Amino acid sequence: MSPNILLFKITLLFYFCATVLYLVDVIGRQERFGRAARWVLLGGFVVHCATLTARFLATGHTPVSNPYEALSFFAWSIVGIYLLFDLRYRISVLGAFCCPLALVLMIAGSAAPKSVGELNPVLDSWWFPVHVTLAFLGNAVFAIAFVAGVMYLLQERMLKSKKFSGLYFRLPSLNTLDAINYKCLTFGFPLMTMGIISGAVWANSAWGGYWRWDPKETWALITWFYYAALLHGRLSVGWRGRRAAIFAIIGFLCLLFSFLGVNWFLSGEHTFEALRGR
Numbered sequence: 001m002s003p004n005i006l007l008f009k010i011t012l013l014f015y016f017c018a019t020v021l022y023l024v025d026v027i028g029r030q031e032r033f034g035r036a037a038r039w040v041l042l043g044g045f046v047v048h049c050a051t052l053t054a055r056f057l058a059t060g061h062t063p064v065s066n067p068y069e070a071l072s073f074f075a076w077s078i079v080g081i082y083l084l085f086d087l088r089y090r091i092s093v094l095g096a097f098c099c100p101l102a103l104v105l106m107i108a109g110s111a112a113p114k115s116v117g118e119l120n121p122v123l124d125s126w127w128f129p130v131h132v133t134l135a136f137l138g139n140a141v142f143a144i145a146f147v148a149g150v151m152y153l154l155q156e157r158m159l160k161s162k163k164f165s166g167l168y169f170r171l172p173s174l175n176t177l178d179a180i181n182y183k184c185l186t187f188g189f190p191l192m193t194m195g196i197i198s199g200a201v202w203a204n205s206a207w208g209g210y211w212r213w214d215p216k217e218t219w220a221l222i223t224w225f226y227y228a229a230l231l232h233g234r235l236s237v238g239w240r241g242r243r244a245a246i247f248a249i250i251g252f253l254c255l256l257f258s259f260l261g262v263n264w265f266l267s268g269e270h271t272f273e274a275l276r277g278r
Contacts, residue, residue, distance in 0.1 A: 002054075002058070003054045004051060004054040004055045004058055005114060007047055007048075007050050007051035008072065008106075008109075008110070009110075010047050010051075011044050011048040011051050011106065012103075012106045012107070012110060013044075014041070014043055014044025014047060014048075015044050015075075015079075015099060015102055015103045015106055016103060017040050017044075018037045018040040018041040018044060018099050019037075019096075019099045019100050019103050021033045021034070021036050021037035021040060022034060022037040022092065022093075022095045022096035022099050022100075023096055025037060025092055025093075025096065025170075026092075026093050026096045026166070026167060026170045027166060027167075028166075029166060029169065029170065031092070034092030034093075034095070037092065037095060037099070038086065038092065041079065041082075041095065041099060042083060044079070045079050045080060045083060048072075048075070048076045048079065049076070051076075052072070052073065052076060055069060055072075058116050059116050059118075059119070060118075060119075061119045061124070061128065061129075062128055062129040062132050062133070064132050064136070065119055066112065066113065067109065067112035067113075067263075068109045068110075068112040068113060068114050069109075070109075070259075070263075071106070071108050071109030071112065072105075072106060072109045073132075073136055074136055074139065074140070074259070075102040075103075075105040075106045075109070076102075077136040077137055077139065078098060078101060078102045078105070078143050078144075079098070079099070079102050080137075080140070081137065081140040081141055081143075081144055082094065082095060082098040082099075082102075082144060085144055085180070085183075089176070089180065091172050091176070092170075093151070093167075093170045093171055093172070094144075094147065094148070094172075094180075096170075097147040097151060098143070098144065098147050101143065101147065125202060125205055127198060127199075127201060127202035128202065130198050130202075131195060131198040131199045131202050134192075134194045134195035134198055135191075135192070135195035135196075135199070137191050138188050138189075138191030138192035138195050139188075139192075139255050139259060141184050141187050141188035141191060142184060142188045142192075142227070142251060142252050142255055143252060143255075144180070144184050145181050145184035145185060145188065145248040145251070145252065146248055146249055146251075146252035148177050148178075148180040148181045148184065148248065149177075149181060149244075149245035149246065149247075149248035149249045149252075150245075150249060151171055151172075151177050152174060152177040152178065152181070152241070152242070153242070153246070153249075154167065154171065155168065155171045155173075155174055155177065156241075156242060156245075159174075174241065177245070178240055178241055178244060178245070181244055181245060181248050182234060182240075182244070185227065185230060185231055185234065185248075186231075188227070189227050189228070189231050192223075192224055192227065193224065196220055196221070196224060199217075199220075203217075215262050216258065216262045216263075219254075219257065219258040219262055220258055222254070222258075223251070223254045223255055223258050226250075226251055226254060227251055230244070230247050230248070230251060233247075
């Protein structure tokens with residue numbers, strides 16, 4: 001077993017244990033389990049950093065060229081962004097939603113082929129790590145917005161129905177969740193913008209044109225306009241609360257299609273096969 005695969009499995013175990021601890025914290029209202037989950041998740045993130053480093057050393061490029069690598073990198077991005085938000089808000093229940101999402105991505109990645117492949121020579125540029133890192137971090141920030149949106153709708157529904165489960169007492173206020181949603185938008189949108197710009201510069205150096213209307217590029221542009229409209233609505237029209245939460249959820253679903261659906265269901269120059277020159 002290669003060091004990368006071993007580290008990947010250890011990371012998966014850490015994330016699984018953290019997920020269980022977060023769920024025990026939320027369901028059983030045992031805050032000490034939430035504190036333990038935070039440390040376990042942090043330990044898993046450190047091992048995950050080592051996993052990606054080992055993969056980079058094995059392949060010689062940023063590890064996102066196949067589903068196994070890309071799903072792992074996306075999970076790493078989500079956990080890293082969540083830990084940063086946790087430093088600011090200290091809401092363990094947020095981890096009870098983010099950690100399972102990262103775990104699902106890791107499990108899906110573990111089922112994908114793990115063979116080491118070379119990057120398409122045409123795409124071998126220092127713009128590659130810049131572009132993919134900005135894009136994945138932006139997606140991860142919007143994943144947090146998605147989670148905050150789901151939590152907002154759950155909280156609002158319980159308040160309106162006056163049927164309070166144990167989860168209600170662990171969820172933060174609607175104002176806090178809306179603030180997290182807005183904060184994600186203000187951080188995620190610039191990251192997405194810089195990711196698209198760096199991708200355009202990279203495309204020009206690789207293919208001689210900044211924009212080729214590849215399916216991935218088209219969906220990225222659609223998603224960018226969507227989030228631009230959402231940001232404009234929040235700043236100019238005053239969109240808040242339920243509407244902003246629903247839009248954040250829809251936006252993340254569009255991101256998932258742009259990230260996975262385009263690669264698996266459409267052809268183009270941004271598919272995993274194209275990245276490996278096949």
